[in-house]
Amino acid sequence: MSYCRFQHQGATLYGLIEGDGDQPTITRTLTRAPQSFSDFDRGEKSELPLSAVRLLAPAEPGKIVCIGRNYREHAKELDHPIPTEPLIFLKPPSSLIGPEDAIRRPAELSQRVDYEGELGVVIGRRCYCLRESDDVKPYIVGYTCVNDVTARDLQNKDGQWTRAKGFDTFCPVGPVVAEGLDPWKGVRVQSRVNGELRQNGTTADFLFPLDVLVRFISQVMTLEPGDVIATGTPAGVGPLKAGDVVEVTVEGVGTLRNPVVDRE
Ligand code: MG
Numbered sequence: 001m002s003y004c005r006f007q008h009q010g011a012t013l014y015g016l017i018e019g020d021g022d023q024p025t026i027t028r029t030l031t032r033a034p035q036s037f038s039d040f041d042r043g044e045k046s047e048l049p050l051s052a053v054r055l056l057a058p059a060e061p062g063k064i065v066c067i068g069r070n071y072r073e074h075a076k077e078l079d080h081p082i083p084t085e086p087l088i089f090l091k092p093p094s095s096l097i098g099p100e101d102a103i104r105r106p107a108e109l110s111q112r113v114d115y116e117g118e119l120g121v122v123i124g125r126r127c128y129c130l131r132e133s134d135d136v137k138p139y140i141v142g143y144t145c146v147n148d149v150t151a152r153d154l155q156n157k158d159g160q161w162t163r164a165k166g167f168d169t170f171c172p173v174g175p176v177v178a179e180g181l182d183p184w185k186g187v188r189v190q191s192r193v194n195g196e197l198r199q200n201g202t203t204a205d206f207l208f209p210l211d212v213l214v215r216f217i218s219q220v221m222t223l224e225p226g227d228v229i230a231t232g233t234p235a236g237v238g239p240l241k242a243g244d245v246v247e248v249t250v251e252g253v254g255t256l257r258n259p260v261v262d263r264e
Helices: 035-044 074-076 152-158 162-166 210-220
Strands: 003-007 011-018 024-032 042-051 052-055 064-068 087-091 102-106 114-117 117-123 142-148 169-177 188-194 195-204 226-230 238-240 247-249 254-262
Touching: 024 035, 052 195, 087 162, 117 188, 117 247, 142 226, 142 247, 142 254, 152 162, 169 254, 210 226
Parallel strands: 064 226, 102 254
Antiparallel strands: 003 011, 003 052, 003 169, 011 024, 024 042, 064 087, 114 238, 117 142, 117 226, 142 169, 188 195, 188 247, 247 254
């Protein structure tokens, strides 16, 4: 099962999506973000075909917490040491865009803007200082695709990553939030540029499993409903240029597709 956030006839709503194949339909809607899929039981009934609506990023995060170097092969390709504890950084909510929205390259400031396909985790319940014995699953409403777009040259130059990771449009998220994934067992994460496969990893290769990541972040900051965690990218990152189309596919979620332009 999955849900989306969408615009239709002037309204912005969350919608439960049912039915596979060619004709997925929004069957229930909510005006506020669900904290779990069962919230849709109280939603308005609907019969909107998914194809009739404009999809937005499926979360409204107060913060986007990202994990750096959570796959051994990616750390190696950037010539970075393997971390001994999770490395976290933030992307601002102003970097968020939805499916089909354009990634705008700041070509005058960066000569190297990379895609990073990642499994995204959407928080459903507030949590802070989780203990080793706490199960993290009740705090997760579902999973999505994230593209942690990065100005690689500025990341190397600045030391701090805020600028490299924080440009407007540098955080495509979507197209939906899905339940039923098992990142501990392994979920395939792929990226394609103009249809060509560039990244093909599995979350089974995480250096730090998802429960360790959520507990680690929660020692630092309160995770609020709607917050998004980007869990790190597998090997195969590379540059984007104007005119490219980049797709991030997470098994069990779908494909997040965004065109690339140079900003004016
Ligand atoms: Mg990343």
